[in-house]
Structure formats: C-alpha cells, structure tokens
Amino acid sequence: MPERETIQAWLETAAAQIRWRRARPVLTRELAHHLEDQRDAFAAEGRENAEALAVEEMGDPVSVGAELDRIHRPDPQWGPLALSLILAAAGAVLRVHLTAGWTYDRADPARAALAVVLGSVALLAGYLLDFSALGRRPGALYLGTLAVCLAMTAHCPRIAGVSYAARYAALWLPVVYACWACARRRGGWSGLALTAAGIIPPAMVCLLIPYTFALLALLLTAALLLFSAARHDWFGLGRRKTACAAAAFAAAAAAPMAAVFLRGRRLAAALHPELDPLGGGYTALTIRQALSSARWLGEGDWTGAASPDPYPLVPNCASDAFLTTLICKLGWLPFLAVVLTFALLAAWLLRRRARHQSQLGRAVVLAATVVLCLQALCSAAWSLGFTLLGASFPLVVGNWSTVMNLGLIGLALSVFREERIARDAPCSVLPRWRVRISIQRVS
Amino acid sequence: MDLDRSLVSGSMALLVLKLLEERDLYGYEMMETLRARSDDTFHLKAGTLYPLLHGLEEKGLVTAYEREAAAGKPRRYYHLTDQGRCALTEKEASWQRYARAMHRVLKGGACCAGA
Numbered sequence: 001m002p003e004r005e006t007i008q009a010w011l012e013t014a015a016a017q018i019r020w021r022r023a024r025p026v027l028t029r030e031l032a033h034h035l036e037d038q039r040d041a042f043a044a045e046g047r048e049n050a051e052a053l054a055v056e057e058m059g060d061p062v063s064v065g066a067e068l069d070r071i072h073r074p075d076p077q078w079g080p081l082a083l084s085l086i087l088a089a090a091g092a093v094l095r096v097h098l099t100a101g102w103t104y105d106r107a108d109p110a111r112a113a114l115a116v117v118l119g120s121v122a123l124l125a126g127y128l129l130d131f132s133a134l135g136r137r138p139g140a141l142y143l144g145t146l147a148v149c150l151a152m153t154a155h156c157p158r159i160a161g162v163s164y165a166a167r168y169a170a171l172w173l174p175v176v177y178a179c180w181a182c183a184r185r186r187g188g189w190s191g192l193a194l195t196a197a198g199i200i201p202p203a204m205v206c207l208l209i210p211y212t213f214a215l216l217a218l219l220l221t222a223a224l225l226l227f228s229a230a231r232h233d234w235f236g237l238g239r240r241k242t243a244c245a246a247a248a249f250a251a252a253a254a255a256p257m258a259a260v261f262l263r264g265r266r267l268a269a270a271l272h273p274e275l276d277p278l279g280g281g282y283t284a285l286t287i288r289q290a291l292s293s294a295r296w297l298g299e300g301d302w303t304g305a306a307s308p309d310p311y312p313l314v315p316n317c318a319s320d321a322f323l324t325t326l327i328c329k330l331g332w333l334p335f336l337a338v339v340l341t342f343a344l345l346a347a348w349l350l351r352r353r354a355r356h357q358s359q360l361g362r363a364v365v366l367a368a369t370v371v372l373c374l375q376a377l378c379s380a381a382w383s384l385g386f387t388l389l390g391a392s393f394p395l396v397v398g399n400w401s402t403v404m405n406l407g408l409i410g411l412a413l414s415v416f417r418e419e420r421i422a423r424d425a426p427c428s429v430l431p432r433w434r435v436r437i438s439i440q441r442v443s
Numbered sequence: 444m445d446l447d448r449s450l451v452s453g454s455m456a457l458l459v460l461k462l463l464e465e466r467d468l469y470g471y472e473m474m475e476t477l478r479a480r481s482d483d484t485f486h487l488k489a490g491t492l493y494p495l496l497h498g499l500e501e502k503g504l505v506t507a508y509e510r511e512a513a514a515g516k517p518r519r520y521y522h523l524t525d526q527g528r529c530a531l532t533e534k535e536a537s538w539q540r541y542a543r544a545m546h547r548v549l550k551g552g553a554c555c556a557g558a
Contacts, residue, residue, distance in 0.1 A: 035489075058490050
C-alpha cells in the first residue's frame with residue numbers, strides 16, 4: 001500500500017498543518033478513531049484495501065488540518081495576567097513606601113523588586129505550563145510535593161518553631177491534592193475512599209510545619225471537590241451517595257478545625273478581644289484602636305506617639321496586618337481599591353471555571369482559587385480586627401508568598417489558555433461487571 | 444443521481460444540529476445516521492464534518508465529552524446545548540422559508556401568477 005494511503009500518513013499530514021503543537025495529539029485522536037471505524041466498516045463489507053478507502057473517504061488532510069488550525073489556537077489571557085502583575089507591583093510599591101520610615105520590619109526595596117521579578121517568572125511558567133501534565137502523573141506529583149514539604153520542614157531553619165520555607169511550599173498542597181482526587185475518578189467506592197484518605201498525609205504535613213491556614217485551605221478544597229464530584233458523579237456511585245459522603249467528610253473535617261480555633265480561645269479572642277485585652281485579644285484591640293482614627297483618604301492618627309514606628313502598637317503591621325497600615329496611612333478608599341481589584345480577579349477566575357469543560361481543569365482552578373480567596377479573606381479580616389487566622393493578602397503582602405500566589409494564578413490561567421483542547425479521559429458508561437457468553441463447537 | 448454538493452454544504456450545520464437534537468452522537472455515528480436517513484443522498488466527507496463540529500463547539504452550540512462507545516472504544520460525543528437548540532429553531536425556520544420560496548419559484552407560483 002502506498003504510504004500516502006495509510007491512516008498514519010494521513011494523520012501526520014493533517015497534524016503538520018496545526019501550528020499549536022499541544023493541540024495536535026488531542027485533535028488527531030478523534031480523527032484516528034473515525035478512520036479506524038471507517039476502515040473496519042469497509043473491511044466488514046468485504047472490500048479490499050479498506051484502509052486506503054477509509055483514507056480516501058476522509059478527504060484532503062491538508063485542508064482538514066488547515067481548517068482545524070484556524071479553529072484551535074491558544075486563548076491568551078492578557079487581561080488577568082496584566083491585572084495580576086499590576087497588583088503585585090502595586091503591592092511591592094506600597095510595602096516599600098508605607099514602611100519607609102520604620103526602624104523595624106521595613107520592606108527592603110531590592111527584595112520587593114526581586115519578588116515581583118520572580119513572581120512574574122512564576123506567573124509565566126504557570127501560564128505556559130501544560131496543566132494537563134499534572135493529571136498524567138498525579139501520584140508522582142502528590143508524593144513529590146509531600147517529600148519536598150517534609151524535607152523543607154526538616155531541614156530549613158525554623159523561627160519560633162515554624163518552618164516558613166515549608167509554609168510557602170504548602171500553599172501548593174491543595175492544587176496537588178486536587179490533581180490526586182481528579183485521578184481517582186471512575187474508581188467507584190475505592191476511588192472515593194482514596195480521595196478521602198488522600199487528604200491525611202498533606203494534612204499531617206501542615207500540622208508538622210505547622211501551618212493552620214494551609215490545613216484549612218486543604219480541608220476546604222477537599223470538601224468542595226467532593227461536592228463537585230457528587231454533582232458530576234466522578235466515582236460512578238450516583239450523585240446522592242457521593243453527596244452524602246461529601247457531607248460526612250465536611251463534618252469530619254470541621255471537627256479538627258473547630259478544635260484548632262477553640263483551642264487557646266482563638267475564636268473568643270477574635271470576636272470579643274475586650275475580654276482578654278492583654279492576652280489573646282491584644283492584637284485585635286490595637287488594630288481596632290488604630291482603625292478608629294482612620295480617614296477615607298489620607299493618614300489618620302494611628303500611632304498616637306511621636307515615633308513614626310507603629311510597633312509595638314500594632315503587631316505584624318508589615319505582614320498579616322499590613323492592610324491595617326494601608327488603611328491608617330492612606331485611608332479606607334485605597335484599601336477598598338486593593339480588595340476590590342483582587343475580588344474582581346477572583347470572581348473572574350470562578351466565572352471562567354464555571355464554563356470550563358475539563359474536570360481536571362475545574363479542580364485545579366478551584367484549588368488555586370480557594371487558596372487565594374481564603375488568604376484574602378483571612379488577611380482582610382485580620383486587618384480589620386478579627387484576628388482569627390493570619391495570612392498575607394495575595395499579591396500585595398509578602399515576598400515569597402507573592403511569588404507562590406502568582407504561580408498559582410499562572411496555573412489557573414493556563415487552564416483557560418488551553419480551554420479549547422482540554423479533554424478529560426473517557427468515562428465508561430458500561431457496567432463494571434459483564435457476562436461473556438462464548439459458543440464453542442463440540443467435535 | 445448525485446446531488447450538487449454546494450446545495451448541501453450550506454445546510455450542513457442545520458443537519459448536524461438536527462441529528463444532535465435527538466441524542467448525543469460521535470462523528471462517525473453522525474455521518475452514518477445522516478447517510479441512512481437521507482437514503483445515501485447526503486454523503487458527507489469526514490474531513491468536512493470535524494472542522495464543522497469543532498466550529499459549532501467554539502460557538503457554544505454543541506459541547507463534547509469523551510466516553511466509551513458500545514464497542515468499548517473511547518469516542519468523543521457531541522451534545523446539543525440550549526444555545527444550539529435556539530440556533531437550530533432559527534435555522535429550521537429560515538430553511539423552511541427558503542424552501543417554500545424556492546418551491547414557489549420552481550413551480551411558477553406567486554410571483555408569476557399575476558403576469
């Protein structure tokens with residue numbers, strides 16, 4: 001048979017017309033299945049050269065490939081990319097500008113600039129990454145990330161018993177867990193059990209670091225993923241059974257979190273700091289006191305002292321409570337502008353996620369958005385005097401956390417960039433058990 | 444008798460959407476169904492069908508998902524969306540208008556009656 005009449009040659013010619021290399025295997029797989037069906041049909045009719053006939057039926061590979069090339073192009077996400085970079089750059093400028101006169105915990109301009117540069121690299125790396133690669137080897141990714149977090153916990157220097165380097169790495173645990181859970185689809189009861197059990201090792205890592213925020217983000221991601229799994233019947237058990245399992249998981253996950261928040265009266269101190277003004281409620285009280293003198297625009301009288309250094313009046317006012325500094329030194333309007341800009345970005349991510357087809361893509365975006373939004377929520381609440389859980393406001397506060405968060409946003413954007421070729425592995429609609437009937441000739 | 448291909452090509456989207464109105468189908472199944480229903484009149488090249496399907500998917504008129512076909516092989520099924528259903532209604536209505544007008548002209552009807 002001449003080479004040009006083979007299925008392989010036809011597919012190669014068609015693929016060569018598609019400029020987006022990642023789209024080639026995805027698009028030609030469907031065409032290959034069609035060619036095989038056509039060949040088998042011709043062969044069943046008893047026709048000779050079934051493969052050559054199937055290829056002839058298909059038409060000109062060059063025009064088919066060119067047409068597919070016209071339709072399938074990466075969907076650039078310039079708007080959110082630019083918005084993320086602007087927010088990160090604005091955050092760096094604010095950190096340097098607002099802490100310029102401080103004698104303690106002043107933001108280093110060089111480090112802030114380096115964070116924006118490294119963050120831009122992380123953003124682009126995530127954006128250009130083939131996100132579907134995360135779903136191809138979820139086990140290796142899962143174990144590898146746990147190993148990295150454990151190694152950082154064990155070997156990186158600790159400050160007051162906390163491994164800060166491991167904390168930054170732990171921000172990726174929800175995304176890695178989402179890939180792990182997505183790979184358990186179609187696994188039936190064992191898939192569901194592995195998804196639920198898969199949360200235990202990363203949760204243990206969070207406790208070892210220790211990092212309560214990452215633990216909360218992880219458990220929240222897992223609960224939301226399980227409810228999403230119920231909606232799409234990931235495990236083939238039926239929606240109701242999976243929803244019941246998700247509800248049971250959420251209840252079980254709420255227990256350790258409640259224990260964490262109730263221990264040491266953290267919740268009571270956040271809600272009623274006046275009950276313990278010199279203990280657990282001190283930070284919340286000082287923040288609320290500082291905010292009481294803030295203006296809509298312009299600097300308020302927040303230190304109450306001649307020194308420009310706000311310490312120790314407002315603890316952590318360059319990190320967890322940086323937004324308090326922003327409100328007090330620039331006013332409520334700049335604070336609202338920062339928060340609303342981030343909210344716009346997060347809302348856009350969630351809206352695009354709702355339209356996305358691939359389950360892996362949806363899971364990855366959900367995990368990344370949970371981490372980002374939870375940080376924003378905790379940080380904003382902390383800065384307003386509800387000191388339940390400290391976190392850096394995404395893209396605005398912190399150097400390494402900005403790098404990590406930009407990487408997460410880049411990964412989420414890569415999902416939307418490759419939306420046109422996003423495909424999930426096929427779902428079986430056949431029963432798990434089949435009866436085979438064979439008829440044998442008895443001689 | 445072979446049908447003039449240009450008559451068919453403009454209506455391919457309508458035919459494909461109409462097939463998907465009943466149930467989800469994959470490409471090869473769609474071609475075979477079309478061929479059978481039209482008594483082999485609409486013999487569509489697969490090379491035309493797939494770019495058309497992908498174009499409809501891009502416009503949001505159909506969505507696609509992969510699942511195993513009856514033979515156990517993974518296939519990409521197409522599903523008509525609500526937007527696609529509306530487009531189908533519009534296309535059907537405009538096709539009916541076109542066909543009635545064509546029929547009247549070919550029959551020497553309304554426009555020639557007064558002459």
